[in-house]
Amino acid sequence: xxxxxxxxxxxxxxxARLKALKPFCYGLTNYxxxxxxxxxxxxxxxxxxxxxxxxxxxxxxxxxxAVWINAASLMSCGPEDIRLAARSAHEAGVPWVLDPxxxxxxxxxxxxxxxxxxxxxxxxxxxxxxxxxxLAGGQGGGQGVETxxxxxxxxxxxxxxxxxxxxxxxxxxxxxxxxxGRVTYAVGGGDVRLTQVTGAGCSLGALMAAMLAGAxxxxxxxxxxxxxxxxAAERAQPAVGTGSFAVAFLxxxxxLNPLEE
Amino acid sequence: xxxxxxxxxxxxxxxARLKALKPFCYGLTNYxxxxxxxxxxxxxxxxxxxxxxxxxxxxxxxxxxAVWINAASLMSCGPEDIRLAARSAHEAGVPWVLDPxxxxxxxxxxxxxxxxxxxxxxxxxxxxxxxxxxLAGGQGGGQGVETxxxxxxxxxxxxxxxxxxxxxxxxxxxxxxxxxGRVTYAVGGGDVRLTQVTGAGCSLGALMAAMLAGAxxxxxxxxxxxxxxxxAAERAQPAVGTGSFAVAFLxxxxxLNPLEE
Amino acid sequence: xxxxxxxxxxxxxxxARLKALKPFCYGLTNYxxxxxxxxxxxxxxxxxxxxxxxxxxxxxxxxxxAVWINAASLMSCGPEDIRLAARSAHEAGVPWVLDPxxxxxxxxxxxxxxxxxxxxxxxxxxxxxxxxxxLAGGQGGGQGVETxxxxxxxxxxxxxxxxxxxxxxxxxxxxxxxxxGRVTYAVGGGDVRLTQVTGAGCSLGALMAAMLAGAxxxxxxxxxxxxxxxxAAERAQPAVGTGSFAVAFLxxxxxLNPLEE
Numbered sequence: 001x002x003x004x005x006x007x008x009x010x011x012x013x014x015x016a017r018l019k020a021l022k023p024f025c026y027g028l029t030n031y032x033x034x035x036x037x038x039x040x041x042x043x044x045x046x047x048x049x050x051x052x053x054x055x056x057x058x059x060x061x062x063x064x065x066a067v068w069i070n071a072a073s074l075m076s077c078g079p080e081d082i083r084l085a086a087r088s089a090h091e092a093g094v095p096w097v098l099d100p101x102x103x104x105x106x107x108x109x110x111x112x113x114x115x116x117x118x119x120x121x122x123x124x125x126x127x128x129x130x131x132x133x134x135l136a137g138g139q140g141g142g143q144g145v146e147t148x149x150x151x152x153x154x155x156x157x158x159x160x161x162x163x164x165x166x167x168x169x170x171x172x173x174x175x176x177x178x179x180x181g182r183v184t185y186a187v188g189g190g191d192v193r194l195t196q197v198t199g200a201g202c203s204l205g206a207l208m209a210a211m212l213a214g215a216x217x218x219x220x221x222x223x224x225x226x227x228x229x230x231x232a233a234e235r236a237q238p239a240v241g242t243g244s245f246a247v248a249f250l251x252x253x254x255x256l257n258p259l260e261e
Numbered sequence: 262x263x264x265x266x267x268x269x270x271x272x273x274x275x276x277a278r279l280k281a282l283k284p285f286c287y288g289l290t291n292y293x294x295x296x297x298x299x300x301x302x303x304x305x306x307x308x309x310x311x312x313x314x315x316x317x318x319x320x321x322x323x324x325x326x327a328v329w330i331n332a333a334s335l336m337s338c339g340p341e342d343i344r345l346a347a348r349s350a351h352e353a354g355v356p357w358v359l360d361p362x363x364x365x366x367x368x369x370x371x372x373x374x375x376x377x378x379x380x381x382x383x384x385x386x387x388x389x390x391x392x393x394x395x396l397a398g399g400q401g402g403g404q405g406v407e408t409x410x411x412x413x414x415x416x417x418x419x420x421x422x423x424x425x426x427x428x429x430x431x432x433x434x435x436x437x438x439x440x441x442g443r444v445t446y447a448v449g450g451g452d453v454r455l456t457q458v459t460g461a462g463c464s465l466g467a468l469m470a471a472m473l474a475g476a477x478x479x480x481x482x483x484x485x486x487x488x489x490x491x492x493a494a495e496r497a498q499p500a501v502g503t504g505s506f507a508v509a510f511l512x513x514x515x516x517l518n519p520l521e522e
Numbered sequence: 523x524x525x526x527x528x529x530x531x532x533x534x535x536x537x538a539r540l541k542a543l544k545p546f547c548y549g550l551t552n553y554x555x556x557x558x559x560x561x562x563x564x565x566x567x568x569x570x571x572x573x574x575x576x577x578x579x580x581x582x583x584x585x586x587x588a589v590w591i592n593a594a595s596l597m598s599c600g601p602e603d604i605r606l607a608a609r610s611a612h613e614a615g616v617p618w619v620l621d622p623x624x625x626x627x628x629x630x631x632x633x634x635x636x637x638x639x640x641x642x643x644x645x646x647x648x649x650x651x652x653x654x655x656x657l658a659g660g661q662g663g664g665q666g667v668e669t670x671x672x673x674x675x676x677x678x679x680x681x682x683x684x685x686x687x688x689x690x691x692x693x694x695x696x697x698x699x700x701x702x703g704r705v706t707y708a709v710g711g712g713d714v715r716l717t718q719v720t721g722a723g724c725s726l727g728a729l730m731a732a733m734l735a736g737a738x739x740x741x742x743x744x745x746x747x748x749x750x751x752x753x754a755a756e757r758a759q760p761a762v763g764t765g766s767f768a769v770a771f772l773x774x775x776x777x778l779n780p781l782e783e
Contacts, residue, residue, distance in 0.1 A: 031292035031337065031553035031598070032299050032311050038554050038720035043764050048720065049624065050554050051597030054632035056624075063628060075312030076292070076337045076553065076598045102310065106324060110315035196515065198299035198309065241512025242304050251763025254718065292553035292598065293560050293572050336573030337553070337598045363571065363578075367585060371576035457776065459560035459570065502773025503565050 003186045004223045006231035006256075014211055014224030016258035019045045023065035023213030027206055028052060028085050030072035030101070033199030036246070037068075037206040043254035044228070046210040052077040052085070061088030065213035067096035068205045069122075071103065071114045079113045086120035095212040098122035099205035104134020123212055124168040124222050125161065126205050129154035132171050136161040151175055159184065168222050170208070172201055176226045178219060185223045189230035191237055197246040204229055232256060264447045265484045267492035267517075275472055275485030277519035280306045284326035284474030288467055289313060289346050291333035291362070294460025297507070298329075298467040304515035305489070307471040313338040313346070322349030326474035328357040329466045330383075332364065332375045340374045347381035356473040359383035360466035365395020384473055385429040385483050386422065387466050390415035393432050397422040412436055420445065429483050431469070433462055437487040439480060446484045450491035452498055458507040465490055493517060525708045526745045528753035528778075536733055536746030538780035541567045545587035545735035549728055550574060550607050552594035552623070555721025558768070559590075559728040565776035566750070568732040574599040574607070583610030587735035589618035590727045591644075593625065593636045601635045608642035617734040620644035621727035626656020645734055646690040646744050647683065648727050651676035654693050658683040673697055681706065690744050692730070694723055698748045700741060707745045711752035713759055719768040726751055754778060 004011055027050045029037055034050050041048040049060055052073070061067055067089040069082060089096040103114045115135065125135070129149035136157040151173025162169040163181025170178045176187040194200045208225040215221035236248035265272055288311045290298055295311050302309040310321055313334070322328055328350040330343060350357040364375045376396065386396070390410035397418040412434025423430040424442025431439045437448040455461045469486040476482035497509035526533055549572045551559055556572050563570040571582055574595070583589055589611040591604060611618040625636045637657065647657070651671035658679040673695025684691040685703025692700045698709040716722045730747040737743035758770035 030312055030314075032295045034554045035296055035557055035720060039718075039764065039768075042718045042720055051552055051594060053552075053594055053596035053624075053629075054601075054635060055629045056597075056632060059627075059629040059632075072312060072314055074314035075317075079315075102314075105320075107314075107316045107320040110317060110320075113315060196300075196303045198296060198303055239512075240516070241509075242300065242515040243508040243511025246300075246511075247508055247765040247769055248763075250765025250768075251761075254764040255762070291573055291575075293556045296557055333573060333575055335575035336578075340576075363575075366581075368575075368577045368581040371578060371581075374576060457561075457564045459557060459564055500773075501777070502770075503561065503776040504769040504772025507561075507772075508769055 001184050001186050003188065004227055005187065005189060006227050010220050011224045011227045012258040014221050015044065015228055015256065017214070018210055019258065021065065021214050022047060023210050024049070025066050025068065025206065025210050025213065026060035026064035027068045027070070027209070028057070028073040028077065028082055029068070029070035029202055029206070030075050033070065033202035036199040037203040039250055040203040040253060041206055041210055043250050044207065044210065048206065052081040057081050057085035058088050061085040062092040062094065064094055066209040067094055068099065068209035069096060069117065070099040070101055070202050070205055072101045074110065074113065082113070083117065086117050090120040095123040095209070095215070097205050097209045097212065098125045099202060100125065100127050100131050100135050101202065103131050118165055121165065122167050123218065124170065124208055126170045126172065126208055128201065129171055129173060132161060132169060133157045151177055155184065168218050170222050170226065172204065178223050178226065180219055183219060185219060187223055187226040187230055189234055191233040193242055193245045194233050196242045197249070228253070228256060262445050262447050264449065265488055266448065266450060267488050271481050272485045272488045273519040275482050276305065276489055276517065278475070279471055280519065282326065282475050283308060284471050285310070286327050286329065286467065286471050286474065287321035287325035288329045288331070288470070289318070289334040289338065289343055290329070290331035290463055291336050294331065294463035297460040298464040300511055301464040301514060302467055302471055304511050305468065305471065309467065313342040318342050318346035319349050322346040323353040323355065325355055327470040328355055329360065329470035330357060330378065331360040331362055331463050331466055333362045335371065335374065343374070344378065347378050351381040356384040356470065356476070358466050358470045358473065359386045360463060361386065361388050361392050361396050362463065364392050379426055382426065383428050384479065385431065385469055387431045387433065387469055389462065390432055390434060393422060393430060394418045412438055416445065429479050431483050431487065433465065439484050439487065441480055444480060446480060448484055448487040448491055450495050452494040454503055454506045455494050457503045458510070489517060523706050523708050525710065526749055527709065527711060528749050532742050533746045533749045534780040536743050537566065537750055537778065539736070540732055541780065543587065543736050544569060545732050546571070547588050547590065547728065547732050547735065548582035548586035549590045549592070549731070550579070550595040550599065550604055551590070551592035551724055551728070552597050555592065555724035558721040559725040561772055562725040562775060563728055563732055565772050566729065566732065570728065574603040579603050579607035580610050583607040584614040584616065586616055588731040589616055590621065590731035591618060591639065592621040592623055592724050592727055594623045596632065596635065604635070605639065608639050612642040617645040617731070617737070619727050619731045619734065620647045621724060622647065622649050622653050622657050623724065625653050640687055643687065644689050645740065646692065646730055648692040648694065648730055650723065651693055651695060654683060654691060655679045673699055677706065690740050692744050692748065694726065700745050700748065702741055705741060707741060709745055709748040709752055711756055713755040715764055715767045716755050718764045719771070750775070750778060
C-alpha cells in the first residue's frame with residue numbers, strides 16, 4: 001500500500017494544478033458545514049457556490065468544474081434537487097463527489113435517497129467507516145453523523161464499493177485510505193481535533209471536488225485533498241483549543257505553498 | 262435562592278457525567294446558529310446531528326440521547342417536521358429542550374406553532390425574558406430575537422411556566438435563573454459579549470440538551486449548562502473583540518476540565 | 523467623483539447614528555453567509571433577525587428598521603417568501619437592500635425572480651460588477667457567485683441602474699463605487715482577503731441595511747457601510763491567513779469608534 005503525504009511531489013503538483021485552474025465548484029451541502037466548506041475552497045483558491053436556489057442544481061451542476069453533494073443537504077432541499085444536481089453533473093461529464101453523511105444510521109427513507117444517487121456514478125465517494133460500510137451494504141452501525149468503526153475496518157468494504165461502482169472511495173480516520181478497488185493509498189497525519197470541528201469532514205468532500213476538477217489522475221487528486229488537509233491540520237497544532245484550531249487550520253490551508261522547499 | 266457557579270462540585274459533576282456519556286444529541290435549529298451549536302457540543306465531548314433531512318426527525322428524535330428544538334428552525338422546515346421531532350422525543354422518553362426564540366415578537370402564526378409544542382412537554386425551556394414571558398401568556402415585548410425585558414423581571418413568569426407545564430425553565434441575562442416552579446437557582450458571571458455572538462443563546466439550548474442526557478437531577482443539569490457557559494465566557498474575556506471572543510469561548514469550553522483544582 | 527474613507531467626519535457620523543439607534547434589521551439571506559452577516563451586525567450594535575420562519579417575512583419585513591434581501595436566500599425558501607418580505611418592506615416604507623448574488627450566471631429561472639424584485643423598489647442594491655451589469659440588462663459574464671469584470675467597468679451600468687429605478691447602487695471591488703445615477707462616490711482601501719472569506723460581500727449588504735435605517739442621506743449611509751468595511755479590513759491586515767483574517771475583521775468592526783481621534 002502506497003503511503004502519501006504533503007512531502008510527495010505528486011501531492012504538491014495536484015495543489016499547484018488546482019491553484020492554476022481556480023475551479024468553480026458547486027456544492028449541495030448541509031447548512032451546518034456550508035460556511036466552512038466555502039472557506040476551505042476559498043483558502044486554496046477555488047470558487048464555491050452552494051445551494052439549490054431555483055434552477056441552480058441543473059445549471060451549476062452542468063457548468064461547474066466540479067460538484068460535491070453532501071447528502072445531509074436534504075435538510076434544506078428535496079430529493080429531486082439533489083438528484084437533479086447529480087444527474088446534471090453526470091450527464092455533462094463533470095466530476096462529482098458523494099458524501100453519504102449519516103447513511104446507515106437508522107433512517108431508511110434518507111438512506112434510500114442516498115443510495116439512489118449511485119445511479120449517477122459519483123467520481124469519488126468519501127465518508128467515515130460506518131457510512132462507507134453501510135453504503136456497501138454492510139452493517140456500519142453509525143450513530144447519527146458519528147462513526148463507530150475504524151477506518152482500517154472499512155478498507156475491504158471500501159475496495160468493494162470502489163470496484164463495484166467504478167469510483168474512487170476514500171475513508172477518513174487516524175489514517176485515511178483511498179482506493180479504486182485495485183490500488184489503495186494511505187494518508188496519515190492530521191490532528192484529532194479535526195473531528196471536533198463541525199463540518200471538517202464535509203468540507204473535505206468539497207476539497208476533493210476542487211482537486212478532481214480537470215484531474216488526470218483521480219486517485220492522486222483525491223489523495224492530495226487528504227494530504228493537504230492532514231498537513232494543514234498538523235501545522236495548526238499549536239492552537240490551544242477547538243475554536244482557534246479551526247481558525248488556524250483555515251490559515252494554514254490558505255498558506256500552503258506547493259512550491260515551498 | 263441558591264447560587265451556583267463552576268466552582269461548585271455538583272456543577273463539575275454534571276460536566277464529568279456528560280464527558281463520560283458522550284451523548285448523541287439531535288437538534289432542529291436555525292441555520293444562523295447551527296454551526297456554533299454543533300461546535301459547542303463537540304467542544305464538550307457530545308456528538309451532534311442537526312436538521313430535518315427526510316425521516317431524521319422521527320428516527321433521531323426517538324434514538325438520540327437528547328434533543329433540542331429551536332423554534333427558528335422553521336426557517337428551513339415545516340411545522341410538521343418540528344412537531345414530529347418533539348413528539349418522537351416525548352413518546353420515547355428522550356429529554357428535549359425547547360428554545361422558543363422570538364416568540365411574542367409579533368408573528369402570530371409562528372407563535373402558534375411554538376406554543377403548540379408545549380403539548381409534547383419539553384423537559385426544559387430556555388429563552389430570554391421577553392420570550393419566556395410571552396410563552397407564559399404575558400406581554401414580553403420582544404423585538405425580533407432581542408429581549409426588551411430583564412431576566413429578573415421574568416422570574417415570576419418563569420416559575421409560573423415551569424409549574425404549570427411541569428418543566429425546568431431557564432432565562433438568560435446578566436444573571437441566569439433556572440426554576441422548576443418550586444426551587445430557583447441563580448447562575449451569575451459570563452460576559453456581555455456572549456450577546457454579541459450570534460447563536461450563543463441558541464447554542465446554550467444545545468448544551469442544555471447534552472447535559473440532560475441521562476441526568477438524575479434535571480435542575481442541576483440545566484444549571485450546569487449555564488454555569489459552564491458562564492465560566493468559559495469569563496475565561497475568554499482577554500479577547501480583544503467580538504470575533505476573537507467567540508473563538509476563545511469555544512477554546513475555553515473545550516479546555517474546561519471537571520477534575521481541575 | 524468624491525472619494526470617501528473612514529477619516530471623513532460624514533462617514534463616522536453615520537456609524538455614530540447607527541450605534542445610537544441600534545436598529546432591528548431583518549434579513550433573508552443564504553445559509554452560507556447568515557452567520558457572518560448576523561455577527562457583522564452585532565459587532566456594530568445592530569440587532570439582526572434572519573430567515574423565513576412562518577409569517578416572519580410579512581411581519582418582520584414591515585416592522586424592522588431595515589431589511590436586506592440576498593437573492594441566494596432562495597436556497598432555503600420559495601420566491602413567494604422573498605417577494606412577500608420585499609413587498610412588506612416597500613409598502614411600509616422600510617428601507618431595504620437587494621443583493622442579487624449570482625444573477626446573470628446562467629440560471630434563467632433564478633434570474634427572473636431576482637429581477638422581479640425590482641418591482642418593490644429597493645432602497646439600495648449591491649453586488650459585484652458581473653451581477654450589477656446583468657441586473658442592468660448587460661452581459662455580466664458571472665461564474666457562479668464570482669465576478670469576471672472589474673468594479674470600474676461596472677460604473678456606467680451602475681449609474682444606469684440607479685437612475686432608471688431610483689435607487690442607490692453600489693459595486694464592490696478594489697475600489698467600491700456608490701451612485702444614485704447623478705452623483706458617484708468612490709471608497710478605496712480594504713483588503714483582498716475579504717474576497718477569500720465566504721459571505722463577506724453578502725454581509726456588507728446587511729451592514730448597508732443597518733446604515734440605511736433612519737438615514738437622512740442614503741448615499742452617505744451606503745458609502746459609510748463600505749468605508750467602515752474597508753477600515754476594519756485594513757486594521758485586520760496583520761492576520762496571518764484567511765481564517766484569522768475573518769476573526770480579526772469582526773474584532774476590528776466591533777472596536778471601530780466613531781468618536782476616536
